[in-house]
Amino acid sequence: MAFSKVEPDIVMERLLHVFRSVGYDGASLTELASATGLKKASLYHRFPDGKVGMARAVLDHVKGWDDSQIFYILLSSEPAKERLDAALNAISVFYEGGRLACILRAMSHGAAAEIFRDQIAETFQNWVNAFAHLATDLGHDSDTAQKLGESSLVKIQGSLILAQTLQKPELFQDALEAIKTDFLK
Amino acid sequence: MAFSKVEPDIVMERLLHVFRSVGYDGASLTELASATGLKKASLYHRFPDGKVGMARAVLDHVKGWDDSQIFYILLSSEPAKERLDAALNAISVFYEGGRLACILRAMSHGAAAEIFRDQIAETFQNWVNAFAHLATDLGHDSDTAQKLGESSLVKIQGSLILAQTLQKPELFQDALEAIKTDFLK
DNA sequence: TTTTAAATACCGAACGATCGGTAAAGAAAA
DNA sequence: TTTTCTTTACCGATCGTTCGGTATTTAAAA
DSSP states (O other), rough: OOOOOOOOOOOOOOHHHHHHHHHHOOOOHHHHHHTTTTHHHHHHHTTTTTHHHHHHHHHHHHHHHHHIIIIIHHHHSHHHHHHHHHHHHHHHHGGGGOOOOOOOHHHHHHHHHHHHHHHHHHHHHHHHHHHHHHHTTTTTTTTHHHHHHHHHHHHHHHHHHHHTTTTTTTTHHHHHHHHHHHHHH | OOOOOSSSHHHHHHHHHHHHHHHHOOOOHHHHHHHTOOOOHHHHHHHHTTTHHHHHHHHHHHHHHHIIIHHHHHTTSSOOHHHHHHHHHHHHHHHGTTTTHHHHHHTTSSHHHHHHHHHHHHHHHHHHHHHHHHHHTTTHHHHHHHOOOOOOOHHHHOOOOOHHHTTHHHHHHHHHHHHHHHOOO
């Protein structure tokens, strides 16, 4: 690498921030460029596939975060209750306590929906499965565990929407608490 | 009105369908025109404020639906349990059993977010309040009723997202069932 | 009842602005 | 010097929007 005025990690963070804030269609190259501090053509040097490539890179980046921060924790060999606490804490950090939107939801409308539908569905399903796995470790039967996995994602996604539109981040924290209660019941 | 190739009700339905499907930024005038059967210039005759005016009209239309189909039912003088059933049924119909997205969520990204933020927040709050009111009628105390109102919206919104991305509409029906269980507990 | 004028609705064509994207040249690192 | 990265300048396409003009309907005048 010759030189880079802006570190790749920073670029990734900024792209993620723009996409999750305004959605795929709402994110113009002009905004992506000014947010990253790179000119449009420089973005195309780093992402030869353009806007689609940037979005794909962001989704891959998030997938890596999921693997290391969520699935790794939920499926580790620690005591089940500690795993649940650790995962919910990591989730709370990632969404800044309910102040940031979910990138998967932001990519589920318009032009991006068709391109990334399968990848988004797979990620959601992985989340459901990981939570369901933890539920079985906590003694729930298979059917109940599946329902708990689904309801966890429902509560995370739904509370993020309400937290942001009503500007009440505590609704997100309440939802995380409710998930914990459900699992330990 | 002189003459009208396409009935206003039809136009409203088509606009609603496009906006909720692809979001505000994702809905181009070209698509809105072809969906309604009107040319772009004709859309501007009916909606002098252009795309923003169309979105506002759609949100007003949905507000009217909320008032007559949800709030009217939830706050009527019928027995509380029957009100709950009727409201959940109406909601299920409006979202076609989980196959259609929420227009409010679709308008929460990008350019539309800034324009309609207050109106969207108000509508969500009205939903929460209506559900909370019903909860008190069912004998729940004030705090519990508030939580039930919030969790109802969380489940509706969250399950709509999962139902559509995972293409499993039954997740939405499950959520409606869960709401009923929560209220009657 | 017929004629005429106003009002209403629609549409083709074009507007300036912005979209995502690219080619070529300059500058820094190797 | 070669390679890597950034930059300026630009492209065609599409964006939301507007204009000039044409149907169709309503209503007043004759």
